[in-house]
Amino acid sequence: MPVYYVNSYDITDPAEYAHYGPPVLALLQKYGAEVLASDLDAIGVEGTPMKMHAIIRFPSEAAALQCYNDPEYQPLKEIRWRSTANGKMILVHGK
Template sequence: MTKGYWVIRVDVTKPERFKAYAEANGSALKKYGAKFLARAGNFENPEGNTRSRNTIVEFPSYKAAVDCWHSPEYQEAIKLRLDAAAMDLVILEGYEGPQPS
């Protein structure tokens, strides 16, 4: 089964409100088997545009990644974030094909 990923870029404008969102989304992320691979750490942006924070969340499947975003639990958490941050979130299917040799 191909894993799924959330690739997230965010600019936080209201840190306390965003913290409430981050705490509220935990139940949905846990329910769908999410695992943080990168979360707001140091980064370089050698090309293109970015935001101040970047996160990669891994799910056991692409379907789980999509279902988590659409879940009632996550949709409730989003309400806490709407006025606290500008965010881009892409749901991406993992790749299991040939790798560079």
């Protein structure tokens, strides 16, 4: 069953954050993930949206968690932590 990794956060250091995206996209391919949506200009319907939003489909919960815990992702995660704030990330089970 697919799962959807949904994240939102504010980018506080765009120069450092620029080092995050390209290697993450390569890592996502390793786990069969597909970026369904990614937006820096979301429209707030209720509340104030953060700066970055993404929805990524993984083929399974196991694949999503393996990607998140992959040794290659750990230094990238640190880049994201240093260059963003107010991050929220969840896995949503699909059908």
